[in-house]
Amino acid sequence: MFKVLIVEDEMLVRVGLTNSIAWSKYDMEVIADVSNGREALAIYMNEKPDLIVTDLKMPVMDGLELISTIRSKDVDTKILILSCIDDFEYARKAANLKVSGYILKLTMTMEEIEGTLEEIRKELVAHSYSFKPPVQQQLSLDLLKEKVLKDYLFYGVYSEDEMGTIMQQFEPPIHTGPIAVAILETYQYDRLHERFDDDRGKLIQFSILNILNEIMVNHGGGIAYHDQKNRYLMIFSFLSHHSAETNRSRLTAVFDNIQKAMHSYFNVPVFISVSATGEGFHSMRRFYQECTRMLNDRYFSHTAIITSVENRIIGEPKFKKLIANSCNKWALLGESYYKNLQETTFHALKQPLQDEGDWKQVFIHLMEWTRAYLAIPDDQAALMELSGTERILVSPTIYDSIQAWENYLEETAKLKHMIKSVTKEVAEAVKYIQMRYDQDITLKEISELVNLSPNYLSLLFKKNMGRNLIEYLTDYRIEKAKELLQKTNLKTYEIAENVGFSDSAYFSRIFKKVTGISPLEFRKIKVLGGTAKHEDI
Known part of the structure; x- marks a missing residue:
């Protein structure tokens, strides 16, 4: 596969290019998408992409400087300019630097983009037969950061002082001083794989990391890393003279923007567990473990931003009481129906319930009992059970499960009343x-x-x-x-x-x-x- 690097300061355009084009159709895969030329140059030096799709007008380092720098090192990397019509002077200069095409953002169509990519693919294929460069074994910058962090957190490879030195060398740097850790978890992660046809999850990973890092930079800095599967670790550093209230306000703004961005671009709910604030990198391991525990118990949380989770053992009586109160949804059916549901629910809740799977199995069992007890016709029952079970399985918290169960009780009560009358x-x-x-x-x-x-x-x-x-x-x-x-x-x-x-x-x-x-x-x-x-x- 030919490697593609996208350089664009507009997040919406960048994410759209990454996810809306069937890159594999052209034997291509997006290895990274960044917001300015300096970030792109770092990726270029490590990854040696075959194609760079770049804007011209960008902060920090514009596209023209990026192209000039790359052309001073090689003339083989294909470059496709994607920019605005008022960048004509930029485009004229770039044309002298051997670019493969120039597409106007305001008038571009999918057909134009795909036609240009097909021509570039042919050029790359022809070049690959005439010249085979040695395989580069260097890790990408993101993978390198991820490896360093995991070596520190899990394997103790670096001391606190060594980690502090390394973190200050990253872009953007994390300085010594007060820090906080947060872990983001995307819920219904499989939906993302299906939507973007990304079995390996690399495009999704790059896109989410790009969104997280950009939002964090826009709100005072910090770094995001891929932790595991559908989880991403965020590290924040604070200035010593800032108050706790100032730091909390900054984190609130970051998490609010992350939730909005994840909804706008991916349409999936996210949960974010947040640690306390502590001095120095020695706190990082403890904060990471704290955030992981909170996310593991995410099912028992009442909010998407988790700073603490009600202990499931302490909270169990409350959850069982809420479920028992749900029986009131059948009060209109008559006392015998209500009492039988109450008794069945009581027995179902007597068993020990340890985790999310145990609780969801109780709800599903009660749904199956409900259908049989009310003698709902098979064709109606099949539809209702399928819908109700699915709602339970996809419910991210126990409060959502209880709401789904109550909705199911209301629906079955209405259906039974309708069948009778x-x-x-x-x-x-x-x-x-x-x-x-x-x-x-x-x-x-x-x-x-x-x-x-x-x-x-x-x-x-x-x-x-x-x-x-x-x-x-x-x-x-x-x-x-x-x-x-x-x-x-x-x-x-x-x-x-x-x-x-x-x-x-x-x-x-x-x-x-x-x-x-x-x-x-x-x-x-x-x-x-x-x-x-x-x-x-």
């Missing part, structure tokens, strides 16, 4: 809607199915269900859309099509009419767990 014709109509909600369904079509006139079916449906058939169909589609907004990375128009709306604009209007917010606002609130602002959408 509706006529055969209305039950058939409801079943038909739930099986074919993603298709173009009409009142006439359903009335013919149940052998009633459209007017009479409409009256009967409203009498039985409390709303007319079209309102029920719309509400059911919106509920399915909510699930897709939370569980998938599908675009709004794709979700509209998946739930039976042919017009995405109409879908958005109906969604807002039913829920009070737009589909994008709903997704943001559910992923970030906060209030969406207009400018964030």
Whole structure:
């Protein structure tokens, strides 16, 4: 594979280039993406990329200086300029430095980019046959940092003084003095692999590290490293004369921006465990262990930013009480239903529950019992069990699991009430809607199915269900859309099509009419767990 380095100071453009192009199609892989020429030059010296895609106007070191420096060392590395139309003078100078192409940001199309990459690929293939340079075995800068840090944390390779000297040589440096450690964990990590078709996770890793480091630099400095799989370690240093309140405000700003960026670019929830602040690098091991313990118990936390976690043994009575209180969702079904659910829940919670898997298994067991006890028809039960189980499995915290369980109880209670009270014709109509909600369904079509006139079916449906058939169909589609907004990375128009709306604009209007917010606002609130602002959408 040919190695590609992307150099662009606009984060959105940089992440977009990294993730939206099928680089493997051109026998290429992105090894790094950076925000200025100086960072790019360091990567170039270590990695010797085959292609550099670079902006011209950038801070610290612009693209022209970067290209000139590289061309003074070699003429073989391919360079593709990606810049604005007002950079003409830059472009004219760069043209004399043997670049492979110049693409305007304002007018570029995917076809233009792909056509240029294909031509560059052909040139690289031809050159590879004529000249085979020796294989470079040097580690990339990020991998080197990661190795040094792990050698210190886990293997004691370096003393505290040696580590302090090394950390001050990195860019940006971490100075001796007060430090804090945080670990970020991306939840539903497999969704990222599927979305970006990145089995090895290298593109995801580079993109996340780039986002973390850039945000940290913009808020006073710090360094991020890849820790393991879906976890990233962040190290912050503080000036000795800064107050604890100032340091906390800085960390709050960093974590707030990280959450927003991870939602905007990847649409996955993240959890961040944060250590206390302590003097010197000798605190780092203890802080790392502290943050790891908190993340390992993330399921029992009430917030995405974790500074402490309720001990699961101490918190167990509270969690069990919350689950027991959920039985109230069945109060309207009658005393016998309520008491049987209460008794079954009590017995399920008597067993020792050690970790996330134990608790989730209890919820799934209770769901299976619920379906059997209420004698819900098999076709309805299969759909509900699948949906309910999935909601439990993807719930990041026990509070989310309890909410999913309560929603399931409400749904089963409504379904049982409907089965008891509706006529055969209305039950058939409801079943038909739930099986074919993603298709173009009409009142006439359903009335013919149940052998009633459209007017009479409409009256009967409203009498039985409390709303007319079209309102029920719309509400059911919106509920399915909510699930897709939370569980998938599908675009709004794709979700509209998946739930039976042919017009995405109409879908958005109906969604807002039913829920009070737009589909994008709903997704943001559910992923970030906060209030969406207009400018964030």
